[in-house]
Amino acid sequence: MxxxxxxxxxxxxxxxxxxxxxxxxxxxxxxxxxxxxxFGFGSSIRVLVETRVGADSLDLKLYKSIVNEEVREFQRYNPNIKIYARFVPFDKLEKEVGFQHSRGLGPDLILLTNNNALPLLRKKFIKDISLNNGELRSVRKTLLPSFRHNGKLLGIPVFIYPQLACYDRSRLNKPPESLDELIRLSQSGHSFGIEKNIDTLQWLYSGLGYNLFEPKKQPSSLVFLRWLKLANLQPTISFESDPLLLRSGLISGELSWITCSGSWLPSLKLRMGKNFGAVMLPNMPAGKANPFLKPRTWFFGSQSSMQQHELAKRFALFTVNVVQQRNTALKLATVVPVNPGISLPLKTNKTLQLVNLAAGQGKLLTLGQIDWLYAMDPVFIPYLDLVLSGEQSPEAIAPSLDNLLENGAIK
Structure with missing residues (x-):
């Protein structure tokens, strides 16, 4: 016609x-x-939920229960809207989205655990979202710039997880408060595990004088590389690329202390009971560490009809309203809500107090910075491996690593 x-x-x-x-x-x-x-065909939406890297079976069960509970609560107040949620491992999500997109059945909502959304945008799997002033108030104003790209809002954050240190109380009475203390405790026989990837290692960079994404001339990364070499020479300090090895090592008693994500806390506490402890990451010679924060964020599919897009937005905003945010934060006690209207019992809940303190010291990256990190990781880690293996000295690798970071990260 x-x-x-x-x-x-x-x-x-x-x-x-x-x-x-x-x-x-x-x-x-x-x-x-x-x-x-x-118009009944538009009363349902399809949701893909990325499962977290480093999650074990207990993590997955808890994570699925939280998302499914939000779906049930939303449908209780909106019985005519059906939500079909599917959980996909982080390393298979992009392939799954591409397959659905090729059939014209792309998801209406995608919940990412790593916030690495720009690869999906480049392939036109997702699109930007428009929120009015009232809707924007559901998210703290200071957070919103990290979810914009080229001036457009791409996602709605739900929760933020800080990076922490987890330890075994039965093996380590007092966790290290500084890097020097960590080395000293390792020399006395305590075992430590540190996750080896570029975003986790930022807590070392930040305290050793080299901050990624700072708009100024960076100092040499030599101090950082020298500390890695010193730590690696200790037989009780190990660097692991697989976070599951760190978790299993702590649970089994092989490790006394590990770097960890706030998202790991519920399952580790269930598995370790009263022996489980969590603290801030150690302070550094240059001051307090500023590790990267890891948000959980809703992104919106590009193949949704206008009505499905609106329904997807309604559900995403439902998950960040005051009631839902407070209920989930109290249930998990390991997340930082994004809604500014939340009041939590920080004085009486030590875990909530810890994650809020860690989040306050952490750094929330922009979508562009996260995109750079994931692209750089395969290049960055081999430089570290040359030092950790003893193949090259820190002095030999530092100039090449400096050049790599200064030409890529400072933008």
């Missing part, structure tokens, strides 16, 4: 039919009463 939809055609034709029926317009009344049924 040259672009004229059937609905618009009949709306234009119904007045003429009404004249033929004595202006009683029964057909118009019938159309209006049937109109919601004709």
């Amino acid at each position: 040259n672009g004229l939809s059937p609905q618009r055609f009949w709306l234009g034709f119904l007045p003429f039919l009404a004249l033929l029926q004595g202006c009683k317009m029964p057909l118009l009344q019938e159309y209006i009463s049937e109109r919601p049924k004709s």
